[in-house]
Amino acid sequence: MASTWSMGPGTLEIPLSLFAKNRNRLAEKLKSGQVVVLQGGDSIPHYDTDVEYVFRQEPYFTWVCGVRDPGCYFALDVATRKSYLFVPRLPIDYEIWMGKLLSCEDFKKLYAVDEVYYVDELATILQGLKPETLLTLCGVNSDSGLTAKEAIFEGINEFKVDNETLFPIIAELRVIKTPEEIEVLRYVCKVSSDAHKKVMLYAKPGLQEYQCEAVFLEHCYRAGGCRHVSYTCICGSGHNAATLHYGHASAPNAKTIAPGDMCLFDMGGNYGGYAADITCSFPANGKFTEDQKLIYEAVLFARDAVIREAKPGVLWPDMHLLANRTMLEHLKKGGLLKGDVEEMINHGIHGVLQPHGLGHLLGLDVHDVGGYLAHCPARPPGPLRRLRTARALQPGMTLTVEPGCYFVDRLLSEAKNDPEQSQFFNWDMVDRFRNFGGVRIEDDVLITETGVENLTFVPRTVAEIEEHMANGANFK
Amino acid sequence: MASTWSMGPGTLEIPLSLFAKNRNRLAEKLKSGQVVVLQGGDSIPHYDTDVEYVFRQEPYFTWVCGVRDPGCYFALDVATRKSYLFVPRLPIDYEIWMGKLLSCEDFKKLYAVDEVYYVDELATILQGLKPETLLTLCGVNSDSGLTAKEAIFEGINEFKVDNETLFPIIAELRVIKTPEEIEVLRYVCKVSSDAHKKVMLYAKPGLQEYQCEAVFLEHCYRAGGCRHVSYTCICGSGHNAATLHYGHASAPNAKTIAPGDMCLFDMGGNYGGYAADITCSFPANGKFTEDQKLIYEAVLFARDAVIREAKPGVLWPDMHLLANRTMLEHLKKGGLLKGDVEEMINHGIHGVLQPHGLGHLLGLDVHDVGGYLAHCPARPPGPLRRLRTARALQPGMTLTVEPGCYFVDRLLSEAKNDPEQSQFFNWDMVDRFRNFGGVRIEDDVLITETGVENLTFVPRTVAEIEEHMANGANFK
Numbered sequence: 001m002a003s004t005w006s007m008g009p010g011t012l013e014i015p016l017s018l019f020a021k022n023r024n025r026l027a028e029k030l031k032s033g034q035v036v037v038l039q040g041g042d043s044i045p046h047y048d049t050d051v052e053y054v055f056r057q058e059p060y061f062t063w064v065c066g067v068r069d070p071g072c073y074f075a076l077d078v079a080t081r082k083s084y085l086f087v088p089r090l091p092i093d094y095e096i097w098m099g100k101l102l103s104c105e106d107f108k109k110l111y112a113v114d115e116v117y118y119v120d121e122l123a124t125i126l127q128g129l130k131p132e133t134l135l136t137l138c139g140v141n142s143d144s145g146l147t148a149k150e151a152i153f154e155g156i157n158e159f160k161v162d163n164e165t166l167f168p169i170i171a172e173l174r175v176i177k178t179p180e181e182i183e184v185l186r187y188v189c190k191v192s193s194d195a196h197k198k199v200m201l202y203a204k205p206g207l208q209e210y211q212c213e214a215v216f217l218e219h220c221y222r223a224g225g226c227r228h229v230s231y232t233c234i235c236g237s238g239h240n241a242a243t244l245h246y247g248h249a250s251a252p253n254a255k256t257i258a259p260g261d262m263c264l265f266d267m268g269g270n271y272g273g274y275a276a277d278i279t280c281s282f283p284a285n286g287k288f289t290e291d292q293k294l295i296y297e298a299v300l301f302a303r304d305a306v307i308r309e310a311k312p313g314v315l316w317p318d319m320h321l322l323a324n325r326t327m328l329e330h331l332k333k334g335g336l337l338k339g340d341v342e343e344m345i346n347h348g349i350h351g352v353l354q355p356h357g358l359g360h361l362l363g364l365d366v367h368d369v370g371g372y373l374a375h376c377p378a379r380p381p382g383p384l385r386r387l388r389t390a391r392a393l394q395p396g397m398t399l400t401v402e403p404g405c406y407f408v409d410r411l412l413s414e415a416k417n418d419p420e421q422s423q424f425f426n427w428d429m430v431d432r433f434r435n436f437g438g439v440r441i442e443d444d445v446l447i448t449e450t451g452v453e454n455l456t457f458v459p460r461t462v463a464e465i466e467e468h469m470a471n472g473a474n475f476k
Numbered sequence: 477m478a479s480t481w482s483m484g485p486g487t488l489e490i491p492l493s494l495f496a497k498n499r500n501r502l503a504e505k506l507k508s509g510q511v512v513v514l515q516g517g518d519s520i521p522h523y524d525t526d527v528e529y530v531f532r533q534e535p536y537f538t539w540v541c542g543v544r545d546p547g548c549y550f551a552l553d554v555a556t557r558k559s560y561l562f563v564p565r566l567p568i569d570y571e572i573w574m575g576k577l578l579s580c581e582d583f584k585k586l587y588a589v590d591e592v593y594y595v596d597e598l599a600t601i602l603q604g605l606k607p608e609t610l611l612t613l614c615g616v617n618s619d620s621g622l623t624a625k626e627a628i629f630e631g632i633n634e635f636k637v638d639n640e641t642l643f644p645i646i647a648e649l650r651v652i653k654t655p656e657e658i659e660v661l662r663y664v665c666k667v668s669s670d671a672h673k674k675v676m677l678y679a680k681p682g683l684q685e686y687q688c689e690a691v692f693l694e695h696c697y698r699a700g701g702c703r704h705v706s707y708t709c710i711c712g713s714g715h716n717a718a719t720l721h722y723g724h725a726s727a728p729n730a731k732t733i734a735p736g737d738m739c740l741f742d743m744g745g746n747y748g749g750y751a752a753d754i755t756c757s758f759p760a761n762g763k764f765t766e767d768q769k770l771i772y773e774a775v776l777f778a779r780d781a782v783i784r785e786a787k788p789g790v791l792w793p794d795m796h797l798l799a800n801r802t803m804l805e806h807l808k809k810g811g812l813l814k815g816d817v818e819e820m821i822n823h824g825i826h827g828v829l830q831p832h833g834l835g836h837l838l839g840l841d842v843h844d845v846g847g848y849l850a851h852c853p854a855r856p857p858g859p860l861r862r863l864r865t866a867r868a869l870q871p872g873m874t875l876t877v878e879p880g881c882y883f884v885d886r887l888l889s890e891a892k893n894d895p896e897q898s899q900f901f902n903w904d905m906v907d908r909f910r911n912f913g914g915v916r917i918e919d920d921v922l923i924t925e926t927g928v929e930n931l932t933f934v935p936r937t938v939a940e941i942e943e944h945m946a947n948g949a950n951f952k
Contacts, residue, residue, distance in 0.1 A: 007686065007728075008731075041523065044529075045622060047625055048622040049841050049843065050619045050622075051842055053520075054724070055726075056522060056725075059525075068725055068728075069725065069726045095719075095884070095885075096719070096831050096884055096886075096887070097720045097721045098719065098722075098726065098727065099727040140524075141524040144521065144525050146521060146525070146526075147524055149524065208484040208485070210697065210698075211697075211698045214693075214697035215694070215698065217693065217694065218690050218693065218698075221686065221689070221690035221693070222687045222694075225730075231527045232527075243572070243575040243576075244572060245574055246575055248528070248530070248531065249531035249532075249545065249546065250574065252703060254483050254701075256484060355572050365527070408571070408572055409571075410568070410571055411572070
C-alpha cells in the first residue's frame with residue numbers, strides 16, 4: 001500500500017497519514033449517526049472544446065482525503081471512522097486516451113482509504129450506512145463571498161441532509177495546521193524561496209516582467225515538482241508595483257523592466273495542494289538608491305516588528321497596526337511624512353500608503369479559510385476592513401506577513417485634496433515618488449508556542465539583496 | 477492608436493487588422509439588418525476562492541475582435557460594418573488592485589474597434605442600431621459535443637434573435653486562415669519547435685517526465701511570450717507513450733525516464749490565442765535501438781507520404797489511409813506484421829496500432845472548429861470514426877499531420893484473441909514491444925495552392941535526432 005505521495009526523486013514525500021489525521025480530527029468533532037459527504041472537483045473545459053484546464057482539486061476535498069482525480073466523492077462515517085472514496089466508472093476506451101484504468105482496489109491502495117466504490121454506487125452505499133444525517137458542506141468564503149461546493153448526487157433527497165454543521169467545524173480545523181501539514185508548507189515555501197532567489201539573479205533592466213515569471217514557474221516545477229502556482233504571478237516593475245494584484249490577463253506582466261525600477265514580485269508555488277505566497281521587492285539593477293532604501297526599509301522594519309511580536313494570544317489587527325506605525329515612523333524619519341504617527345493612524349494615512357491588510361491565513365487556499373468564522377472577532381470597520389482576519393493568533397496557524405508601501409496615484413491625489421490627510425505629507429518629496437510603484441515584503445510564517453517560525457528564506461535586508469544580486473552577473 | 481499587439485521585444489507583433497479582416501469576412505456573408513452579438517469569456521475562480529485561473533479568451537470572440545479582457549461583449553452591425561465593444565464598468569477600487577482603469581476611449585485605441593461602451597449599455601446601444609435580427613452563436617463542437625457560448629444579456633428578450641445562422645458561417649470562416657493568421661501560426665509553431673529542440677537537449681534517463689514539461693513551458697513563455705500552452709503537455713516515456721492524452725492530473729507526467737525509453741512529447745505553445753500542436757518522439761538516451769528505429773521510421777515514412785501527397789482537393793480520410801498503409805507496409809518489412817496490407821486495413825489492423833485520426837484542423841482551438849459542418853462530408857464509420865474531419869483539403873487550411881504507432885496492451889490482447897486480426901501479427905516479435913509505448917510524429921502544416929508548407933522545424937530523421945541530441949551533453 002502506498003504510504004506517501006510525491007512527484008518523484010528530490011520532491012517531498014507527503015505521508016497519506018496527513019489526510020487520515022485530518023479526517024480523524026474531523027470525526028472527533030462530530031457524532032455517531034452523522035456521515036460526512038464531500039464532492040470533489042470536476043475538470044473544467046476551455047469553453048466548448050475538448051481541452052481542459054489542468055485539474056486542481058477542491059481544497060476541502062484535498063484536506064479530507066488527498067485525492068487528486070476529478071469527479072470523485074468522499075464519505076466519512078463518524079460512528080466507525082471509516083473512509084469511503086467514490087470514483088467515476090470510466091469507459092474502457094479511457095485506457096487508450098488517459099492511461100491505465102485503476103480498479104477500486106488500486107484506488108484504495110493509492111489513497112489509503114478504507115473502501116472504494118464507483119460514484120454510481122454512492123446513494124446505495126450511503127443507505128447501507130444508515131445515517132441519521134448526511135453532513136454536507138455549505139458556507140461562504142469570507143474573501144470571495146462565494147459559497148463552498150456542496151455535495152449533490154442522485155438520490156440525496158432520500159437522506160436527511162444537514163448543511164450547516166460541517167462548514168464551521170472543518171474550516172476551523174483547517175486553520176490549525178498539523179505537524180504533517182506544516183512539513184508540506186515548509187517544503188513549498190523552501191521551493192518558492194529558492195525560485196525567488198533564482199529570479200533575483202536573473203532579473204535585470206531590459207527584460208519583460210513575464211520573463212521573470214517564466215523563470216519562477218520553471219524552477220518551482222522542474223526543481224520542486226510544483227505543477228501549479230498558488231495564484232497568478234504578480235511581477236510588477238516600476239509603477240506597476242503599486243497595483244496589488246497586477247499580472248492578470250488585462251495587465252499581464254508585459255512591461256519592460258527599466259533601469260531605475262523597483263521590482264515587486266509576488267509568487268508562490270503549490271505542492272500537494274498546499275500554497276506558498278512570497279513577495280520579494282528589489283531594485284532592478286541590484287543596487288538600492290537612497291529613495292528606494294527609504295521605502296524598502298520602512299516596510300522591512302514593519303515586517304521585523306511583526307515577526308518579533310507575533311505570538312499566541314496576540315490579535316492580528318494589533319499586528320497590522322504595529323506594522324503600520326513602524327512604517328509611518330520610518331517614513332517620517334525619512335522626511336516623507338510629518339506630524340504625530342498616532343494622529344496619522346487616526347486620519348487613515350496608513351490606508352493611503354498600504355491599502356491592504358497585513359496578511360492572511362495560508363494553507364490549502366492561498367487566502368485560507370477561517371478568517372471570519374462565527375465564533376471569531378468580526379471584520380473591523382474603517383481602514384482595517386481589508387484585513388482578512390481579526391483573530392487572535394494560535395499555535396499551528398500559518399499566515400503571511402506582508403506589509404507594503406505603495407504610491408497609488410488616486411489615493412495620493414485624494415489625500416492631497418483632503419486637508420485633514422494632506423497635512424501629514426511633505427508633498428514636494430511625495431511627488432518625487434509618484435511613479436515609484438511600491439514595495440511589499442511577504443513572508444510565510446508559522447505561529448509556534450512562543451512566537452513565529454519564518455518559513456521563508458530569501459535575502460531580505462538591503463545588504464543581503466545587494467550581495468545576492470551581485471552574483472546575477474554570472475547567471476545563465 | 478495601437479496598430480499591433482505583442483508581448484514585447486522579440487515577440488510577434490500581431491496586426492489588429494487581423495481581427496478587422498476576420499469581421500469584414502464575416503460581414504460579407506451576412507445581410508443588412510443583422511447584428512452579430514458575441515459574448516466573451518468570464519474569469520473562472522478556483523472553486524469558492526478569490527483566486528482565478530489565468531484568463532483565456534473564448535476563441536470565437538478572439539477571432540472577431542482580439543479582445544483579451546474578461547467580461548466583454550462584441551457587436552458587429554452588418555449594415556454599417558461598424559464594430560462595437562462593450563466592457564465591464566469597473567469599480568474605482570479596481571485601480572488599486574488590478575491596474576489603471578481604462579476609459580472607453582482607451583479601449584477603442586487598444587483594440588482598434590469603432591465604438592466602445594459599457595456592458596450595462598449593451599441593450600440600449602443595440603436598440604439604437606434597430607436590427608431586424610440579432611445573430612448569436614449556437615452550435616455543437618464536433619470534438620467535444622459541447623455547445624458554443626451563446627451571448628445572453630439583460631434585455632435580449634426584446635430583440636428577434638436568430639441563433640442558427642451565425643455558427644456555420646463563422647466556423648467555416650475560421651477553417652480558412654488569412655495570411656495574417658498564418659503569420660501568427662508560423663510564429664507559435666517556430667517558438668514551439670525551438671522549445672521542443674531545447675527539451676530534446678535536456679531530456680535524459682533519470683529525469684522525471686514533468687521536468688521536460690517545465691523546460692518546454694519556460695522556453696515558450698520566456699523566449700516566445702506564450703503565457704499559455706494550447707493543451708496540457710503530454711510527456712510520456714516508455715509505456716506511457718502509448719497513452720494518447722497522458723499528462724493530466726491523474727497521470728501527471730511523473731514517471732522517471734528510464735535508459736531504454738522512447739519519449740513521446742506532445743506540446744504546443746499558444747500566442748495571441750493561436751495554437752501550436754507538435755509531437756516529437758525520440759530515444760531518451762539519444763541513440764535509437766534497431767527496434768526503436770523500426771517503429772519510428774514506420775511513422776516517419778507515414779508522415780512523409782502525407783506531406784508529399786496532401787494538397788487542395790485531396791480528402792483527409794484518404795490521407796489517413798495513406799499514412800496507415802505506409803506505416804503497415806514498413807512494419808511488415810520489419811517483420812512485425814505479415815500478410816497483405818489491404819487485407820490488414822480491411823481487418824482494422826491500422827486501428828489497433830493507431831487508435832486515433834491522422835490529425836485535425838488547427839487554429840484558435842487546438843482541435844479547431846469546422847471539422848464536420850453540415851455542408852461537409854459526414855463522420856466515416858469504422859476505424860475512421862475517430863477522424864476529426866473528413867473534409868477535402870483547401871488552401872489556407874492549417875492542420876496537424878500526426879501519424880502514430882502504439883502498443884496498447886488491451887488493443888493488442890483483443891487482436892491476439894481475434895483470429896481474423898491475429899493472423900497479421902508476428903506475435904513473438906510483437907510481444908517484445910509490449911512495454912515499448914509508442915511513437916507519434918506531429919507536424920503543423922499549411923495547405924497551399926499546390927501542396928503543403930510545413931510550419932514545424934524540429935529534427936525528424938533518425939540521423940537528425942541523434943545528431944541534435946549528441947549536443948545535449950553540453951546542455952546547461
